[in-house]
Amino acid sequence: MIRHTVAFTLNHSADSAEESAFMNEARALTAIPGVTKFEILRQVSPKCDYRFGISMEFVDQAELDAYAAHPMHTEFVEKHWIPNVSDFQEIDYITL
C-alpha cells in the first residue's frame, strides 16, 4: 500500500464559490483506476499553514504512477490545480 497525500492552500477565500467548485473537480479524481480511500480534508493544526488535504491509497507505486499519468489527472492538474492552488506539499507514505 502507498498513501498519496497532498496538503495545499487555494487562491480563494474560505467558503467561496471558487473553493467549492475546486473541491467538486478534485472529487472527480476518485474515478481514476487504482484510487482507493479517497478523502478531501481540512487541515486544522495551527502549526501548519496549509488549509486542505487530499489523501488516497494505491496498491503500489506502479498504480500511483499510472494515476499520475492518467489523462483525467493531468487535465485536472492543468485546468484546476495550477490555476487555483497557491502552495502545496506532496507527501507519500508506506508503512514502515
Added chain:
Amino acid sequence: MIRHTVAFTLNHSADSAEESAFMNEARALTAIPGVTKFEILRQVSPKCDYRFGISMEFVDQAELDAYAAHPMHTEFVEKHWIPNVSDFQEIDYITL
C-alpha cells in the same frame, strides 16, 4: 475524527541503530489513551524532503489535546523527539 500526522527527518543515517531505537520509543505512544490507527510510516515521494511520518486518529480535538498534554507524550517529546528530529511538519486533518 481528527487525524494527527507529523512528517519528519531524523538526525541519524538510514537504518542506523539510533533510527531503530527512536522508532521503538515512538511506537510506545500508541499506549496513550485516545490513540487509534497508530502508524509509523516511511515518506517515499521524491518531491518531499521528510523521510518518515507518524499518523494516528482521535475521536475529536479534545482527545488530541489530552494526548498532547499526556505525560507519556511530553516525556517522549523532551527525551526522544527534540534530540533526534532535525526537521518536521505537523499536519492535522478532519474530513471536509
